[in-house]
Amino acid sequence: MSNSALIKSSIAKKYWMAITGLFLCTFLVGHLLGNLQLILNTGEEGRRAFNEYAYFMGHNIFIKVLSYVTYASIIFHAVDGIMLTIQNKKARPVNYVYTKPSANSSLPSRWMAVLGSLILVFIVTHMANFWWKMKISEEIPLHTYKLKIDEHLGQSPNIDYYYTHVPSVNPIPKDTAQIEEKGTELFLKSSNLKLAEGYRDLHTVVMDFFNPDVNNLALLYLLIYAGSMAVLGFHLWHGFASGFQSLGLNHPKYNQLIKRIGQGFAVIVPLLFALIPILIFIK
């Protein structure tokens, strides 16, 4: 009985909502710190640093494991939430004619399922825009740049160079006649000789995405992004402290603290997320 109780019972479903939800809060912090590099490091240095970071996030084995836990948490949180909502609707088959819920509960607490669904839609579009291109379709071009010391090498000043994985390797000219890209690896054309590994230029893709000079729809994307962050904020406003309550972590000494931290988290994290594309847009 105890085993099925930890999966099937109403209370256990809430444990899983809380555990996955609070784990996803820690994911948000990590994701935010990564994103903040977009505005904290500027210029070519910032671009390099961000692309190196993106490469690390895609190749480190521990990050990889963590990313699978994150995907699983998102799916579990959504599926569990939908199941709970269906049960909750069944528990009141006939609604009240006149009801005044604002008298006893906060708006976000009553709209968690709707807010969560909107966040899920955002996550799908967000992953289609960046994650899919980076990991699945590999549409994102490799990081190339113009070398300042062109003349010393006797090359044409207009030629692009690949930014490669090994700093000690000489810059590799982006010469499609001689260099072949296979994924992120650079090969000497018609041979198996691997020259180096390049970085995907996620930085430029993100910057262009929210840059009105490059992308006509940048303003629309910015509004959708900022709006989604507001939705996330409302979801967290209730969700953070609610997770603690579901796990039974309720104590008069700490309740106010948990509530305040949750509300602070709900304001600061989405605000910083939204600030990044806003700064890119107005730059």
Added chain:
Amino acid sequence: MASKSINITLKIWRQKNKDAKGQMETYTLNNVSTDSSFLEMLDQLNEQLINERKEPVAFDHDCREGICGMCSLYINGRAHGPDRGITTCQLHMRLFNDGDTIYVEPWRSAAFPIVKDLVVDRSSFDRIQQAGGFISVNTSGRTMDANAIPVPKVNADKAFQAAACIGCGACVASCKNGSAMLFVGAKVSQYALLPQGRVEAKERVLNMVRQMDEEGFGNCTNTGACEVECPKGISIENIARMNREFLKASITSEK
């Protein structure tokens, strides 16, 4: 304070029996004393309906002093009406104004089927209690004096506050999910906090939660609506305690 009379319009849910389709009916009631309680006002309406040879409105009531948990009613969108910490029998007409329209509906929950009009069947609460809301006491005649067992004052007070639950069902009625977590949380807590209750604590919480789920109550979203509307001011701290008890019991129970 001088009493005055008000005229009101009532919109009341009428339903012949469990299976009939119900609807809201509108009634006008004049000369209602602001000193009367809400239930006295309904008595007055029923007198008027009987004089008009119409079927009176069925509603639950018993002690009329806020202790039995029998009265219910979802009044103007809130369980036990406006005002806090009261049952419907403690709600007075002075909170309403002349010309007001008052909506009166039964508790809405799949686990509280409507018997007639505003009367709902709350026996699902009884079945939850029967699943574990008790302590087994040996009544051989040599029972131990309860006062011989030391209980911290804080725990005794909290157990007492949880035991104040009168099982009226306002928590279920107010919850957007029709969840009975506050009721079950209070019943689990009142025993979990006392040494006598610890003996059967694991089976109690597992059995009561299983029964709660079987009755078709919804899940807890932690909106806190229940504790606001609870006539006895029972805290959702009791829900968290039940969540802790359930986790411990699920992991460590022998069964």
